Amino acid sequence: MKKFLTILLTCATLGGYCQQETASVAISNDSKLTISKHIYGQFAEHLGHGVYGGFWVDKTLPVKKEGRIRLDVVDALKKIKIPNLRWPGGCFADEYHWRDGIGPSALRPRMVNTNWGGTTEDNSFGTHEFLELCKLLNTEPYVAGNVGSGTVDEMSKWIEYLNSNSSSSVAQLRKTNGHPEPYKVTFWGVGNESWGCGGNMTPEYYADLFKRYASFAKDYPGARLKKIASGPNSDDYNWTEVCMKNIPNWMMWGISLHYYTVPTGNWGHKGSATKFDEKEYFTTMVNCLKMEELVNKHSAIMDKYDPEKKVALVVDEWGVWTDAEPGTNPGFLYQQNSMRDALIAGTTLNIFNNHCDRVKMAALAQTVNVLQSLILTDKDKMLLTPTYHIFDLYKVHQDAKFLPIKLNTPEYKVDGKEIPAVNASASQDVAGRIHISFVNLDPNNSISVSTSFKNIKWTTATGQALTSANLTDINTFQKPNNIHITGFNGIKKDGDKLTVDLPSKSVVVIELQ
Structure with a gap:
């Protein structure tokens, strides 16, 4: 050859x-070593027009659809071979109750999305719709379970609903709702940002809570769970230390890390997505390159408790976060995407590739219309961002030898x-x-x-x-x-x-x- x-x-x-x-x-x-394809994962939260208006559109919108799933978006993402899709959040995950999003759409209860703009969520896009989207994308679902406002039983039953082929009432409910065979979802997040919007917990409290929730997150035939702990915010190295010390390695497949590149370094005034000078560009790239330091230091802590590197570092929220575009709802986090963002994407993916011994999964925030998007839509219009083209070029690294x-x-x-x-x-x-x-x-x-x-x-x-x-x-x-x-x-x-x-x-x- x-x-x-x-x-x-x-x-x-x-x-x-x-x-x-x-x-x-x-x-x-x-x-x-192998560069896992899952480093090239994506993230879709119920936030702004990411799901509603992005993936899931009005029945009357004149675009090609499968049900209400927008197929030009699906086709673009299939081209770059996205390996996984994280859902339903994000902060939304810890106020999401899965039973509200199953069964006949007209009978599903409405809720208020308190984290993102106070909008009304009609739950028309729920578990079955998400998994149908993943099927169309030929990608693996990564579900974030509700630890913040949910219960152990609720999470346990959601996993049973997804993965069990038994005659239990929960498995039968899935069959009644139109999916006779189990979905066999394996990537499972036990909470999200438990240090913040997921409950404002201490690492000691969360580590104990993780063990409790994870104990009842059962494996089913053909669906051995890869449980992912809610890990640190940026440089909170104590959070990693406590979780790695207190949670047995065999209990978790990975631990998450969240870090965003804020151009100015100031969360109160993050900077424009399109209007910046060289000085701000330099500061942006300094902040982007901090990812190398974070991965190195968190990995060193993990090495103390897991020298064989069995636990993955899962950077399941990353990307540039700027001020929202003028004239848009600030709670929707809609921002444009420039050549600067393409460099941030390329640099960050290089860092992950070079640390593939520990970084085995990641998710850009977010896929459509939110933060550092791959795709932007406006009614029937759609465009591919510079960041999309980076993923198109870098897809050659997926599951390749490092x-x-x-x-x-x-x-x-x-x-x-x-x-x-x-x-x-x-x-x-x-x-x-x-x-x-x-x-x-x-x-x-x-x-x-x-x-x-x-x-x-x-x-x-x-x-x-x-x-x-x-x-x-x-x-x-x-x-x-x-x-x-x-x-x-x-x-x-x-x-x-x-x-x-x-x-x-x-x-x-x-x-x-």
């Missing part, structure tokens, strides 16, 4: 003249502070193709990357690129393809080495064979 080599490169700039600097990368082929790299990079400096201009990760898929993803964060200089390989040969190269005139550029419903993937030819071969001249503000994918 022929060996193929694909290189994935990402760079960015705010525009203007670019000088060229140099970086070097050495790639070895001696790892036994390849360690050695990177030498220039620094990007602003006001006497500096960050690495380039970050990268690499993998080899089952067909023998090698993929390397580089991110150039320097907005003023192009960077020539010299890449050397060990025990890898290639003869020809082709490439693709994602670029735009400015980091503040976006796709709009009037110009939905303003930022899109195009061809690329800035590739040079020198013996068995590869040189790629990374233009500013671009994502470049190169395939060598």
